[in-house]
Amino acid sequence: MNLHCIYHVLHRRRRVVLMLTLRKYLYIVLCVSVVLIVYKVICFKYKITSGYSSYVNMTNRRGRIIYSNEDVYMAIKQIRFNNCLNKYANDICADLQSCESFSELKTLEGCDNTIQCRSRINETKAVNLNLKKCKRRLPGAIIIGTYKSGTRELIDFLAMNPLVVIKRQPNYEVAYFDKNADKGLDWYRNAMPFSCERQITIEKSPSYFTSLEAPRRIHKMDKNIKLILIVRNPSDRTLSHLTYEHFIIKEQFKNDIHNCLYKYTFNRRIINENCFAVKDSFYDSAMERFLKYFSSEQIHIIDADAFLKNPCDIVKDVEHFLQIDTFINCDNFFRNNDTGFVCAKTNRTDLGFCYEKTRGRVKLQSKFPVMKMDLQKLFKSHNERFFSLVGKRFDW
Known part of the structure; x- marks a missing residue:
């Protein structure tokens, strides 16, 4: 039991x-x-995902995105220095970076008289005492247009190449050859950043492309200069331009953007060709003015749609056009699927750096019930003439 x-x-x-x-x-x-x-x-x-078949698969399951225009360029500065070290000796890269620091010094000289500010200035001056070849130079290449086609992204991404120095402080656009030519060439040179002998300075002012005087003035400064033109479907560009300027011109057009885009003739609504956004989309007449002074070999034309889809290859093409050493690495680009825009990514962090979400204003554009077919009809003959002038066609 x-x-x-x-x-x-x-x-x-x-x-x-x-x-x-x-x-x-x-x-x-x-x-x-x-x-x-x-x-x-x-x-x-x-997640951060690459949208390009030619890129390495960049789905980053541990990363996150920072939306900041300034942080995008800070990431690009790190990329350009790493690219330099991959090809050049340390002392060469140090000289290039020191020359860029000298440009920052000139900006800092206007800062508040704090201990930190003075310390930074003195430190930068000490580094650059012997940089006799570091000086402001006139541009060797200019991005001449067009508005609302990606000129900001293009010039920033070009800066991933350490041999490219871009004008970006305090403002990107100088508009010297159309709005400030009376200030003289010395003023223009002083608006450029410092650079070394082996570097090329690039500025962007999209207003040059539609200017009546800019082609002649640019040619007078340097008849051998290289010009870069990025063009977008004129109908899309017009709507984007109107959207961008919407809050600036509201009062001028009685709070209705359609008062710029349309006019009435015999009780019939038609496109107003004198509207600033429409006028800037007649590429044929603008291109004809530039070809009067520059050969087609001096003007590198970029399709904005192709740049949006594959910026890496487009920027590489520009490197070859500028005839400089190539540095661009496709691993440093990725598409932000939330915004549709291309962002920068360094090799040493899981962070992605993107322009602020307000860039592009796609949602705002949809609020304007614009008849895109009217714009396409208006631009059709002008587009055909532009294709004939440049010797290539675009899917417009």
Whole structure:
């Protein structure tokens, strides 16, 4: 009897132990499942994905995106220095970087008279005492247009090449050859950043392309200069330009953007060709003015749609056009699927750096019930003439 009781007690205890063990494993499996679910949610929320088949697959499941125009360029500065170290000796890269610091010094000289400010200035001056070849130079290339076609992204991404120095402080656009020519060439040179002998300075002013005087004035400064033109579907560019200027010109057009885009003739609504955004989309007449002074070999034309889809290859093409050493690495580009725009990514961080979400204003554009077919009809003959002038066609 006692043995029988002992057997039942042991058997019951074994069952209890087995149940506790199973419960323990079930609890572990449940915890692991929860962790995996949370991990997938976080990855979905912060994933960074490359949208280009020619790029390395850059789905970054642990990364996140920072939306800041200034941080984009800070990332590009890190990329350009790393690119330099991959090809040049340390001392050459140090000289190039020191010359850029000298440009920052000139900007800092206007800062508040704080200890930190003075310390930074003195430190930069000490570094640059012997940089006699570091000076302001006139541009060797100019991005002449067009408005709302990606000129900001183009010039920033070109700066990934350490041999390219871009004009960006305090403002990107100088507009010297159309709006400030009376200030003289010395003023223009002083508006440029410092650069070394082996570097090329590039500025962008999209207003040059539609200017009546800019082609002649640019040619007078340097008849051998290289020009870069990025063009976008004229109908899309017109709407984008109107959207961008919407808040600036509201009062001028009685709070209705359509008062610029349209006019009425005999009670019939037609496109107003004198509207600034429409006038800037007649590429044929603008191109003809530039070809009067420059050969087609001096003007590198970029399709804005192609640049949006594959900026890496487009920027590489510009490197070849400028006849400089190539540095651009496709691993430093990725598409932000939330905005549709291209962003920068360094090799040493999981962070992606993108322009602020307001860039592009796609949602705002949709608020204007503009008849795109009217614009396409208006621009059709002008587009054909432009294709004939440049010797290539675009899908407009």
